[in-house]
Amino acid sequence: MARILIIDDDPDIVDGLRLILESAHHEVVTKGDTANLLQEVARIDPDLVILDVIFPGDPQAGFKAARALARDPALRHIPVLMLSAVNTQSDLAFGFSERDISEDFMPVAAFLDKPVTPQALLAQVERLLRPAAR
Amino acid sequence: MKTWRQRFSLNPGTYHPYDDARRQRELTTRMRWFLMLRWLWVGAALAAAGLATTPWAPPGLDAHPLLGIGLWLALANALFTRLARPPLAPARARLLVVAQTLTDYAALAVATHVLGGIETPVLILYLTEIALATLLCHRATSLALALLGTAFALLPTVLEYLGLLAPVSIYGAPFNPGFVHDPRFLAFYLAGVSLGFLYFWYVIGEITASLRRHEDHLAQACDQLKTLDREKTRAMLHSAHELKSPLAAIMTQVYTLQGGYCGDLPPKAREVIGRIGARAEALMAKVLDIIHLSNLRTLVQPEADMAPLDLAALLRQEVAAARELAGHRGIRLVFEAGGQGPTLVCASKRHLHTLFANLLRNAVNYSRDGGRVEVTLEVHHDRATVKVRDQGIGIAPEHLESIFEEHFRAPEAVLQDPQGTGLGLPMVKEIARMHHAVLRVQSRPGEGTTFSVTLHRAPASS
Numbered sequence: 001m002a003r004i005l006i007i008d009d010d011p012d013i014v015d016g017l018r019l020i021l022e023s024a025h026h027e028v029v030t031k032g033d034t035a036n037l038l039q040e041v042a043r044i045d046p047d048l049v050i051l052d053v054i055f056p057g058d059p060q061a062g063f064k065a066a067r068a069l070a071r072d073p074a075l076r077h078i079p080v081l082m083l084s085a086v087n088t089q090s091d092l093a094f095g096f097s098e099r100d101i102s103e104d105f106m107p108v109a110a111f112l113d114k115p116v117t118p119q120a121l122l123a124q125v126e127r128l129l130r131p132a133a134r
Numbered sequence: 135m136k137t138w139r140q141r142f143s144l145n146p147g148t149y150h151p152y153d154d155a156r157r158q159r160e161l162t163t164r165m166r167w168f169l170m171l172r173w174l175w176v177g178a179a180l181a182a183a184g185l186a187t188t189p190w191a192p193p194g195l196d197a198h199p200l201l202g203i204g205l206w207l208a209l210a211n212a213l214f215t216r217l218a219r220p221p222l223a224p225a226r227a228r229l230l231v232v233a234q235t236l237t238d239y240a241a242l243a244v245a246t247h248v249l250g251g252i253e254t255p256v257l258i259l260y261l262t263e264i265a266l267a268t269l270l271c272h273r274a275t276s277l278a279l280a281l282l283g284t285a286f287a288l289l290p291t292v293l294e295y296l297g298l299l300a301p302v303s304i305y306g307a308p309f310n311p312g313f314v315h316d317p318r319f320l321a322f323y324l325a326g327v328s329l330g331f332l333y334f335w336y337v338i339g340e341i342t343a344s345l346r347r348h349e350d351h352l353a354q355a356c357d358q359l360k361t362l363d364r365e366k367t368r369a370m371l372h373s374a375h376e377l378k379s380p381l382a383a384i385m386t387q388v389y390t391l392q393g394g395y396c397g398d399l400p401p402k403a404r405e406v407i408g409r410i411g412a413r414a415e416a417l418m419a420k421v422l423d424i425i426h427l428s429n430l431r432t433l434v435q436p437e438a439d440m441a442p443l444d445l446a447a448l449l450r451q452e453v454a455a456a457r458e459l460a461g462h463r464g465i466r467l468v469f470e471a472g473g474q475g476p477t478l479v480c481a482s483k484r485h486l487h488t489l490f491a492n493l494l495r496n497a498v499n500y501s502r503d504g505g506r507v508e509v510t511l512e513v514h515h516d517r518a519t520v521k522v523r524d525q526g527i528g529i530a531p532e533h534l535e536s537i538f539e540e541h542f543r544a545p546e547a548v549l550q551d552p553q554g555t556g557l558g559l560p561m562v563k564e565i566a567r568m569h570h571a572v573l574r575v576q577s578r579p580g581e582g583t584t585f586s587v588t589l590h591r592a593p594a595s596s
Contacts, residue, residue, distance in 0.1 A: 010379065016386035019395040054379075085379045114378075115385035115418070118393045 002129050003027045005046035007034060007065065008083070009055050013114065017050065017083075020118045021125065034058075034065040041075055048128055051108070053084035070107035079109035079128040083116065156353065161227050164270055165218055168234060172211045175238075179204035179245075194304040199248040203241045210237045231270045235279050238263050239286040247290040250304045257327065260287050261334050268338045280335035284328050295320050367428050374425045381421060385414050416553050423557035426488070427540070430564040440569075442592040443483050444476035445518055446511055449490060453509055456494035464504040467494075471511040477518050480592040481569055489565040492558040493522045493585050499551040500526035500583070516591050523584040526550075529577040537575070538563040546579075 004026050008014050011032075018028045029044050033055055041049065049069065053062035062082060069075050109128050112120065179200050186197035214234055218227070239260070246256045260283045267279040293299035295315060388411040390396055392404070399407065453469045460467055471477070479486075497507040501524045508523045529537060533544040541556040548554070562585075566573040569589055577583035 010383055012383035013386050016383070016390045019390045020393070023395050085375065085382045114382035115389065118389050118395065 001025045001027060002047035002125075003029065003045070004048045004050060004125070005029045005031060005041065005044050006050045007031045007037075007062075008050070008052040009033060010052070013052075017121065020121055024122055024125070026125070034061045037065050037068055038072055038075065041069065041078065046078060048125060049078055049080045050125075051080050051082050053082065066108050080107075081124060081128055082108040082111045083114055084111075085114040158224055158227075161224065161270060162220070162222055164266075165222070165227055165230065168231070168266060168270070169211060169215050169218060172207060172214075172234070172238070175241075176204050176208045176211065179207060179241075192304040194250070194302060196248055196302075199244055203244055207237070207241050210234075228271055228275065231267065232275065232279065235263055235267050236282070239283055243286045243289055246287065247294075247299065248302055250302055251290050251294060252323070253303060253305070257287050260284075260331065264331060264335050265338050268335060268342055273339060273343075276339060277335065280331055284331045287331070288324055288327055291320065291323060364432060367432050370424065370428055374421050374428065378418070378421050378425070381414060381418050385411070385418060388414060419553070420555045420557070423555045423561070427557050427561050427564065430485070430561060430568065439482035439485070440480050441483070442478045442480055443486070445479050445481075445486075445520065445589070446471045446477050448483065448486060449509055449511060449520065452487065452490040452494055455491065456498055456507070459495065460498045460501075460507065463498075463501075465498055465501050466506045467498075467509070468506065469509045469511075472513055477511060477513055478592040479518055479569075479589045481589065482565075485565045485568065489562050489587065490520070490522075492562050493587075496558060497522050497524040497526065497583070497585075499554070500524060500547065502526060513591070517588050518591050519586055519588045521584055521586045523582065525582040528579040528581050528583055529575070530579050531577075534575060534577060 004021055006014055006017055006021075006028060008017075008030075009032050014030050014032075018030065021028050029046065031040060051062050051065060053059070055061035058064070062084065066080050066082065069078065069080060110124055112124055116124075182195075183197045183200035183204060185191050186195040186200060214230060214237075218230055222230075242256060242259055242263070245259075246254065249256050264276070264280045264283050267283075268276040270276075271279065290299060294301045295317075388407060391399065391407045392411060449469060449471070453467050457467050494507070494509070501507060505525045507525075508521070510521045510523070512519045512521070527546050527550055529544060530546070533542075536542045537544070538559050540560045543554060543556045563573060565571075566587060571590075572586075572588040574586045574588075575583065576586075
């Protein structure tokens with residue numbers, strides 16, 4: 001069992017993810033925005049963070065949060081699974097995909113495109129919770 | 135009311151040719167053409183010099199001045215060709231045009247004299263120079279060159295009238311020796327040639343300016359349309375993303391219900407949830423295709439993704455993936471690659487994956503149960519052609535033109551595969567365009583369809 005923090009502003013997505021993760025006996029904590037991120041993550045002390053990209057008022061809030069976590073020496077060990085409906089390679093749009101994962105641009109452990117099936121989500125979560133994946 | 139200056143466009147006002155990159159490219163291209171054209175003149179002068187040494191030449195034709203003209207133009211043209219090497223700044227290019235025109239004038243003045251002055255039609259060649267100067271230079275410069283051309287054209291006749299130059303006739307005797315010493319003739323001749331040249335300059339200048347204005351308007355309209363198209367695509371892309379988020383939330387909820395994460399559901403409720411899930415997945419597929427197609431159309435640097443890849447290996451993967459779709463319907467997929475070893479093409483792997491995955495999905499979806507789909511790879515010189523051939527429902531001839539249009543679905547296709555988005559073939563077309571590939575389709579209703587994609591092969595060393 002692990003403690004998983006879901007940071008997403010969409011309550012329907014959060015509820016769906018919570019049901020799936022709790023069925024796998026994980027403890028789920030949720031947060032609807034990226035305000036006071038570092039303090040909250042330090043307080044909750046999760047084993048894994050599931051992070052959305054676009055938040056109201058800032059389409060890049062998820063990126064910024066991932067970068068802030070990666071820069072913090074006390075929190076950088078926590079794997080981040082980025083989960084978003086935005087997944088495109090257009091030069092016009094704000095787009096990215098798994099191949100864009102990098103220390104500078106998207107410093108996360110993995111990326112999944114919404115909607116994610118319960119099987120794909122659980123497989124990825126289990127992989128990231130294994131010590132070797134960190 | 136227009137002023138006389140506006141009416142006759144002697145001062146074209148704000149219109150300045152060659153003030154942008156397009157005009158600069160045009161100037162450079164025409165400059166090269168001007169240089170090539172002069173080599174023809176060199177050849178003509180040397181040929182005329184050669185002819186002058188034969189018994190068939192007119193008795194008054196002297197080979198030496200013609201040889202001199204040929205050599206003078208050859209030397210000058212070699213120098214101009216060297217100076218016109220890129221990069222060529224606009225100011226230097228225009229200066230070169232002026233220098234070339236003056237060089238030609240000098241050669242033509244000598245030619246006019248040695249070929250008989252008023253007897254010869256050499257003066258017509260000045261008109262080609264004036265026309266070229268009008269095409270390549272600003273209006274004021276072209277007027278100055280037209281006036282200088284007039285002066286050069288008339289110089290031999292004036293010098294002959296003044297007795298500073300002996301009249302020459304290639305026919306052995308002057309055509310009408312009295313003409314060149316008659317002041318009335320000289321006055322009419324000078325006025326006629328001057329007015330004729332200036333009239334020619336004016337007409338050519340007006341036509342050129344008018345064509346340039348139309349060209350500029352068309353270029354501007356084209357730019358506006360491109361911008362509008364990009365804005366439209368951008369808006370569509372954002373709308374598609376707006377649709378995708380709530381749809382993802384719906385599907386997440388459906389997955390939790392279907393997966394029993396909310397407890398057991400009665401059979402009827404499971405059936406209804408199943409239908410909701412299927413429709414939501416179809417809608418999501420459509421939204422994803424819209425996003426994918428918009429992405430393909432708005433890629434600014436598609437070449438950034440291009441790298442040599444083994445087409446045969448990619449096709450093997452695609453065929454293996456399509457077999458999973460086809461297996462439960464008893465459809466057999468066969469892949470044949472002509473030749474041995476890798477077939478390298480310079481391409482984007484992910485985009486070619488989309489292209490062939492779409493063609494194979496269509497071939498399977500529109501095949502009859504138990505049918506056969508053949509994928510062949512043929513290599514001819516620098517091209518590689520992939521053919522995807524099915525024995526399915528085929529496409530009616532009247533629909534062949536429309537199958538690459540967005541959202542078009544032929545009635546028989548809708549019956550065979552109701553879930554299709556009508557966006558797969560537009561994506562195929564867009565990816566083929568991006569790779570400069572040739573896309574062809576042949577089909578007979580009821581017998582099957584063959585799509586062929588011909589790509590450029592990458593050099594083996596790359």
